[in-house]
Amino acid sequence: MLNIVRAVSRFLSTYTSPVVIACAIVAFFVPVLFGWVHGNVSSVILGVIMLSMGLTITIQDLRNLMKCPWHILLGAVAQYTIMPFVAFGLTKVFGLDPYLAVGIILVGCCPGGVSSNVMSFLAKGDVTYSVSMTMVSTLLAPIMTPMLVLWLADTSINVNAVGMFLNILYVTVAPITIGFLCNYFFGKRSTFKEIQSNMPAVSVIGLGLIVGGVIVTVRPQLFANGLGLIFLVLAVVFFHNGLGYLLGYGVGRLFKFNTAKKRTIAIEVGVQNAGMATVLAAAFFADPANVAAHPEAVLCVVPCAISCAYHSISGTVLAGIFAHYDKKLQQTH
Numbered sequence: 001m002l003n004i005v006r007a008v009s010r011f012l013s014t015y016t017s018p019v020v021i022a023c024a025i026v027a028f029f030v031p032v033l034f035g036w037v038h039g040n041v042s043s044v045i046l047g048v049i050m051l052s053m054g055l056t057i058t059i060q061d062l063r064n065l066m067k068c069p070w071h072i073l074l075g076a077v078a079q080y081t082i083m084p085f086v087a088f089g090l091t092k093v094f095g096l097d098p099y100l101a102v103g104i105i106l107v108g109c110c111p112g113g114v115s116s117n118v119m120s121f122l123a124k125g126d127v128t129y130s131v132s133m134t135m136v137s138t139l140l141a142p143i144m145t146p147m148l149v150l151w152l153a154d155t156s157i158n159v160n161a162v163g164m165f166l167n168i169l170y171v172t173v174a175p176i177t178i179g180f181l182c183n184y185f186f187g188k189r190s191t192f193k194e195i196q197s198n199m200p201a202v203s204v205i206g207l208g209l210i211v212g213g214v215i216v217t218v219r220p221q222l223f224a225n226g227l228g229l230i231f232l233v234l235a236v237v238f239f240h241n242g243l244g245y246l247l248g249y250g251v252g253r254l255f256k257f258n259t260a261k262k263r264t265i266a267i268e269v270g271v272q273n274a275g276m277a278t279v280l281a282a283a284f285f286a287d288p289a290n291v292a293a294h295p296e297a298v299l300c301v302v303p304c305a306i307s308c309a310y311h312s313i314s315g316t317v318l319a320g321i322f323a324h325y326d327k328k329l330q331q332t333h
Helices: 002-014 016-029 040-054 059-067 069-093 098-108 116-122 127-152 161-186 190-254 259-270 274-284 288-293 295-332
Strands: none
Touching: 002 016, 002 190, 016 190, 016 295, 040 127, 040 161, 040 190, 040 274, 059 127, 069 098, 069 127, 069 190, 069 259, 098 127, 098 190, 098 274, 098 295, 116 127, 116 259, 116 295, 127 161, 127 259, 127 274, 161 190, 161 274, 190 259, 190 274, 190 295, 259 295, 274 295, 288 295
């Protein structure tokens, strides 16, 4: 039985993107399977995903933060300037509806994605730096995310910054802290290590459920607006994510990081925690009361859901490009 669990875990960790995309497709055609994933359920699932991240954090990771705080600070500044302002710029360039705009801004204002650590590993980046950046940006999220969304979102949209702060605190910082404490006290036990090794697969399932739940929510709008809406949002997500990679790598070059750190900061800046953005969008902008008054409010979760799948795909592809480049470099020498 244990071998089956390990095999399923390996499969889910290896094929994160196809699994998330499959959940989105199934949810679109068989919505009843994901109709239960909304509201508090989505928040609990996100909490489990963040708990899985906390379980990987060790005392050594905290010591590493102290060794090179300047690089971590620079990464956090890049994270919370590049992506929010690129998102804001794209909403103007594409002339997005206010609720579509708040969706992509929300993605930009969220911390680095938990899958970015795996992508940094695949890209032969600096994994310790990746974990440190994700951890710091996530711990800053309760303050930075609501503040930036409040600042950058259309003034016609009510932004509940205090509610957002508390929600992020409950579903991200608290589970990460619990995960870290569990790792600290029980990390050497074989049973705990087995649970820990399978948590990435739990994260993939959780992300797939969140995306599936969102697709069910926005399904009527997708039918009403057709392929045009999907292609528009895909274009915005493509430029947002791509510019994040380029500008993140540019920051690394500007401050003369080594190759591994340049790759890491590119991935950390470009890959956002779109799962968090999705949950926040559904809770604070596409909630039933707001949708009843403004039916178009449901659109804000579309950029978040598409970003969930797209960031996983593009990050894995970028890691593959970096790995392929290294292989070619070795062959020429």
